[in-house]
Amino acid sequence: MAESTLQQSPFWNYINMKEMVSKDGYGEVEISVFPDLLQRRGHVHGGVIATLVDASIGCAIRSLLKENEISATIELKTNYLRPAISAKLVGKAQIVQRGRSIAVGETKVWDEEGKLIAMGTATFNIKEKG
Known part of the structure; x- marks a missing residue:
């Protein structure tokens, strides 16, 4: 598995994102x-939810990468429920x-009460480092 980059990102640190699992094609x-x-109505901003979709799929993909591979998002779709x-x-x-x-990859975003908040898919490009 490739090394985690979540803790190295100032953005992820700012939004208090934590990687919980990245193993065997699964990411949490x-x-x-x-x-x-x-956002102004007091709900979590949609961009934060889209970030969860992107990051969780990224963690799942990273668990399948070889040491000499990297990945990057090339398409992202989020359905807000x-x-x-x-x-x-x-x-x-x-x-x-x-x-x-x-x-x-595909993901589901859940709240702490177990309610499904959003679903999403993402496509990542994979290539060798360098």
Whole structure:
């Protein structure tokens, strides 16, 4: 598995994102919500939820990369199902297909009460480092 970059990102540190699992094509990422992550109506901003989709799938993909490979998001789709007002959100992702240069994953974002907040898919490009 390639080394985690989540703790190296100032953005992820700022939004309190934590990688919980990155193993065997599965990724789980959690965010503890604070006021700066809310939109004007008091719900978690949609961009934060999209970030959970992207990051959780990224963690799942990273678990399948060889040491000499890196990946980058090339497509992201998020379906928002209900407003998020929870203090904690978690994205749980699974890789659907991993080819030589492309991987596709899907995720579900849950609140701390077990309500489904959003679903999403992402496509990542995979290439050798350097």
